Amino acid sequence: MEPLENNVSPESPLAELATLLLGIALIGLGILAAAWLAVEVSVRWLPPEWEQRVFPDATNGDPRARALGALAERLARHWPEHSYRLRVGVLEADEANAFALPGGQLLVTTALLAGVRSENELAFVLAHELGHVAGRDPLRALGRGLLVSLVMAAIGGAEEARVAASAAELGERTYSREQESAADRFALGLVAAEYGHVAGATDFFRRVADDAGGGWLATHPASADRVAELERLAAEQGWPLAGERTPLPRELEARPR
Amino acid sequence: MDGLFEFGVPALLLVIGYFAGTMAEQTHYKEIRVRELRLRRMPTTNLRRPPPHWRVREVALVTGCTVISVDYFKRFLAQLRGFVGGRVRSYESLLDRARRESVLRMKEEAAQGGFDAVINVRLESSNVSSPLRRRNGTTGVEIIAFGTAVKLARQP
Numbered sequence: 001m002e003p004l005e006n007n008v009s010p011e012s013p014l015a016e017l018a019t020l021l022l023g024i025a026l027i028g029l030g031i032l033a034a035a036w037l038a039v040e041v042s043v044r045w046l047p048p049e050w051e052q053r054v055f056p057d058a059t060n061g062d063p064r065a066r067a068l069g070a071l072a073e074r075l076a077r078h079w080p081e082h083s084y085r086l087r088v089g090v091l092e093a094d095e096a097n098a099f100a101l102p103g104g105q106l107l108v109t110t111a112l113l114a115g116v117r118s119e120n121e122l123a124f125v126l127a128h129e130l131g132h133v134a135g136r137d138p139l140r141a142l143g144r145g146l147l148v149s150l151v152m153a154a155i156g157g158a159e160e161a162r163v164a165a166s167a168a169e170l171g172e173r174t175y176s177r178e179q180e181s182a183a184d185r186f187a188l189g190l191v192a193a194e195y196g197h198v199a200g201a202t203d204f205f206r207r208v209a210d211d212a213g214g215g216w217l218a219t220h221p222a223s224a225d226r227v228a229e230l231e232r233l234a235a236e237q238g239w240p241l242a243g244e245r246t247p248l249p250r251e252l253e254a255r256p257r
Numbered sequence: 258m259d260g261l262f263e264f265g266v267p268a269l270l271l272v273i274g275y276f277a278g279t280m281a282e283q284t285h286y287k288e289i290r291v292r293e294l295r296l297r298r299m300p301t302t303n304l305r306r307p308p309p310h311w312r313v314r315e316v317a318l319v320t321g322c323t324v325i326s327v328d329y330f331k332r333f334l335a336q337l338r339g340f341v342g343g344r345v346r347s348y349e350s351l352l353d354r355a356r357r358e359s360v361l362r363m364k365e366e367a368a369q370g371g372f373d374a375v376i377n378v379r380l381e382s383s384n385v386s387s388p389l390r391r392r393n394g395t396t397g398v399e400i401i402a403f404g405t406a407v408k409l410a411r412q413p
Contacts, residue, residue: 007353009346013275013334016346020337027341 039143055103059089078193120200131183197243274329321362378404
């Protein structure tokens with residue numbers, strides 16, 4: 001009797017591989033899309049009060065923080081839906097940069113404070129980070145980071161999840177181009193409302209562009225494009241580009257190193 | 258560089274596994290078919306006792322045992338299959354080869370001893386795992402075939 005050889009499926013293993021990979025990728029994408037949507041929805045609906053309770057104050061008692069906080073509060077008066085109790089901290093760092101953290105917290109580095117020449121410049125940086133707070137960007141980044149590490153943990157296990165968690169930490173500080181320009185538009189509006197003009201808003205980026213480098217560039221869009229975009233926006237809204245720059249408050253003046 | 262290592266090495270192993278595994282399998286099947294043809298006249302049955310009209314002169318235990326390893330490609334395919342369920346086709350040929358090879362070895366042992374048939378044939382399988390591989394310890398499958406070889410008295 002000739003053996004029938006029907007114990008082995010005749011299908012090509014390569015075809016099976018392709019089908020399985022495609023199917024699993026589609027399912028994975030579907031889950032990811034659903035989870036992404038869940039993050040978007042919850043970010044939109046979580047009240048700021050809850051956010052502030054969950055993320056405790058990470059700011060320190062730097063003497064300059066009080067003056068920065070006062071400036072941030074002044075700017076936030078022009079943000080009608082504002083319901084955060086703002087907390088501003090100073091971060092000891094060699095790179096000029098500023099961050100928004102979940103819970104309405106703003107961090108400004110000492111190097112940035114040493115670099116700004118007028119209150120208007122500083123106001124724009126603070127207002128930009130306020131723009132991220134208004135867009136709920138830090139919370140969204142956190143949610144997405146959490147999502148990525150969950151997915152990685154499901155697929156690979158603890159090691160991959162740990163790698164993804166550190167990637168999520170990075171993700172907390174970099175936002176998409178859309179989030180950045182939304183924050184810029186928001187910031188320019190606040191600065192225009194506070195000073196009556198937007199002079200000085202782009203000074204900082206101009207200087208950063210000249211220096212070509214620094215921490216701000218690592219986590220924010222290229223400065224030259226940004227200045228052009230901001231000036232176009234100012235012209236569109238009829239905000240004067242020229243005006244008198246307000247000097248820095250005494251507490252924030254650069255101290256000799 | 259990191260990505261090259263993380264994805265490049267498994268991709269290379271997949272390609273090696275696919276080609277080497279396919280080649281080994283095809284060679285093995287060719288050999289199995291030839292040997293099966295050679296031994297097909299030897300009766301092999303799982304009946305416990307010989308048919309009543311047989312005059313058994315001598316019996317002996319004969320065994321055939323085969324271990325066949327999974328290749329990287331097959332393992333990967335089976336892992337993917339494990340996500341969604343269904344027939345693990347990539348392991349089917351593995352078990353088929355091991356089973357047929359074991360039966361062949363058993364029959365070859367009987368033929369070498371001058372036996373005429375093998376009765377009461379049993380097949381058993383087990384996993385062979387290696388301590389080197391921590392994740393799902395299967396490196397291969399073992400199938401053992403054993404039975405009672407019988408020598409018959411020639412009819413006068």
